Amino acid sequence: MAQETQRPVGKYTDEDKKTLSKTIEELFIRFTSALKTAQIFEPNNVAFIQQLKPLYFLIQSLLKSLGKAILQFRGNALFFNTIRIKVDFHSYQRFKFLVAEFKEKEIEAIEFEPDLSADDLARFIVIFAKSRERRLKAFEDFEREMEAQGIKNISLEKLHPFDPNLRMTPDEVKRSCKKVFLKSIIHLQEVMEREKKQEKLQFKTTRRLIQTIINLISFDESFMLGMTNIKNYEEYTLNHSINVTILALCFGRRLGLEKNELVELGMSAFFHDIGKLDVPLEVLNKKGKLDDREWEIMQEHPRRGLTKLVLLQDLSYFPIRALSVALEHHVWANHKGYPQSWKKKELNLFSKIAKICDVFDAITTKRIYRDFSFTREQALSMMLEKSGDEYDPLLLKIFANMIGVYPVGTLVALNTGEIGVVVETNPEEALMLRPKIKLVTDKQKEKIDGEIVDLAEKDPETDQFKRTVVNTLDPEKYGIDISDYFLIQAIG
Ligand SMILES: [Fe+2]
Ligand SMILES: [Fe+2]
Incomplete structure (x- = not known):
């Protein structure tokens, strides 16, 4: 059996964060400076090479001491590993610049891996900085270009369109x-x-x-x-x-x-x-x-x-x-x-x-x-x-x-005579027996494409619950395919 060599998961104490904050700030400054320099100069320019060296050594030392080095954009903030990069009046412009770069390239995270070479880093910075010039529009273009250039020890995570910052109906x-x-x-x-x-x-x-x-x-x-x-x-x-x-x-x-x-x-x-x-x-x-x-x-x-x-x-x-x-x-x-x-x-x-x-x-x-x-x-x-x-x-x-007591997908009989499929459990412990149900038959057991009802709902006049589960049923006996209800809802 292979030994566990998993990387630390990035849980840092407040003390760690304090000790690391200066180094992380330096990394942030050096990374943005290298990008800006690469946007102006060619890769063999002295100014660019000078910017790159200290950045490379800094990443290497962080990799050695922390086991991982991930620059991440999440929830409108930048993180190094899981430590939030602080932004103040002086660093705001750099922050804005880097966030715009991440967004434009649809990148959520850049991971520098332990075998990173100075050459990998230089080529990566150049592609990153010149992506507009090279017409690398989407994340996939960018990743393909990295592969074509043989950059091995840097990997990217895509900024997902389902990022919680974005809204979906x-x-x-x-x-x-x-x-x-x-x-x-x-x-x-x-x-x-x-x-x-x-x-x-x-x-x-x-x-x-x-x-x-x-x-x-x-x-x-x-x-x-x-x-x-x-x-x-x-x-x-x-x-x-x-x-x-x-x-x-x-x-x-x-x-x-x-x-x-x-x-x-x-x-x-x-x-x-x-x-x-x-x-x-x-x-x-x-x-x-x-x-x-x-x-x-x-x-x-x-x-x-x-x-x-x-x-x-x-x-x-x-x-x-x-x-x-x-x-x-x-x-x-x-x-x-x-x-x-x-x-x-x-x-x-x-x-x-x-x-x-x-x-x-x-x-x-x-x-x-x-x-x-x-x-x-x-x-x-x-x-x-x-x-x-x-x-x-x-x-x-x-x-x-x-x-849950009535897992999503369970077919249940209700006290009203109706039959339904559980489509959502109730997160409140006191209401565990009151999930949301998609009605699949009416009171006479005739199949219907019914509405979704919430069993936690009470009748305002009597203050009694409108519907309650009586027992669970075997879908096969009723000729019902539970997966239909999830697929039908998801048609599009
Ligand atoms: Fe299995
Ligand atoms: Fe198995």
């Missing part, structure tokens, strides 16, 4: 949720095809999709969670991996992970079952019970996954923690499960998260060998019975809370 969010869901499935399919041919994988694309999912979750968590009701059991591994990614990201957000950690968690979930590529289809899709040999092959997939990820040519965009998740996502909290020779060491937090999301999605999906699936409510109660043995008890509790 609820319909636009829903449409984007559907788009990113489908795009992720297509991308994972491509990843798998490339992997089979042993071609380089496109991690940048994966990262970007995951960032989009994170942004959309911050807009409409319920709807994004609702997308995990889409179950295409013929393409089980693809669909399952995306569902696990969404569940893990919503979960990670509840746990208060920072955005860069969420991206790593999403990447880990996205690739958790990559080892299944080595499991023959006749085993993967076998209708009956697996025999001993087949079960052995199946249990190999975590190790196979780990090997595949270790052998990737380009790990610079890939989180090390994803290796742990690929290997550990079937190991139980009590160290049972598989791979069996598991030493009793603490499991990675991301593996414990993936384990919960993995089982939840698996048992709520119909499979070729099992022509029924459990409802989300049944799945949760089955999992809670194994809390502490199979799952980390605290994490499972938080997960159960996130999914």
